[in-house]
Amino acid sequence: MSEPAYILDSTAFYAGIPYQGSGRYYTTYLVLEEVKHHNVGASLIHSRVQVTEPSPESLTRVRGTATKTGDIGALSQTDLSLLALSLDLMNSEGGASLVTDDFAVRNVAEVLSIPLAQTSLKGGEWRNITWKIYCRGCGKTYTNPKLTVCPVCGTQLVRKASSS
Numbered sequence: 001m002s003e004p005a006y007i008l009d010s011t012a013f014y015a016g017i018p019y020q021g022s023g024r025y026y027t028t029y030l031v032l033e034e035v036k037h038h039n040v041g042a043s044l045i046h047s048r049v050q051v052t053e054p055s056p057e058s059l060t061r062v063r064g065t066a067t068k069t070g071d072i073g074a075l076s077q078t079d080l081s082l083l084a085l086s087l088d089l090m091n092s093e094g095g096a097s098l099v100t101d102d103f104a105v106r107n108v109a110e111v112l113s114i115p116l117a118q119t120s121l122k123g124g125e126w127r128n129i130t131w132k133i134y135c136r137g138c139g140k141t142y143t144n145p146k147l148t149v150c151p152v153c154g155t156q157l158v159r160k161a162s163s164s
């Protein structure tokens with residue numbers, strides 16, 4: 001058996017998953033674009049994470065499924081690319097777990113039989129990592145990974161991975 005393979009979304013990077021444990025890591029170019037702006041070490045990404053473009057066939061299939069489940073409106077282009085890459089890896093790599101905490105992404109993944117993992121997986125190798133989203137303006141903290149701007153004061157939110 002080969003080591004486990006994981007597909008990482010942005011929150012998985014913020015949680016520090018590619019920097020610990022063993023395993024093969026994959027992501028898409030759209031995710032890379034997102035995390036670039038959050039001080040994620042680019043050299044580390046290139047040494048430990050394989051960045052791959054999903055096939056157009058899988059993207060079409062993911063869009064079709066997300067439309068049927070009603071999740072399409074909640075999914076970004078990045079989300080769609082991760083789901084499509086997961087489908088590709090099911091064929092070429094014998095499966096890889098998609099690491100995401102996003103409800104809509106998980107919902108579509110389940111319909112497509114894509115294996116899932118969470119950044120906050122209990123009992124898993126990542127249990128000691130939590131991440132916080134907080135506002136430098138008013139000091140409020142949030143847990144919703146989709147938030148980028150503070151709903152209270154409008155300040156850009158800051159993410160921080162921390163060990164607990």
Ligand SMILES: [Zn+2]
Binds near residue numbers: 138139152153
């Ligand atoms: Zn605020």
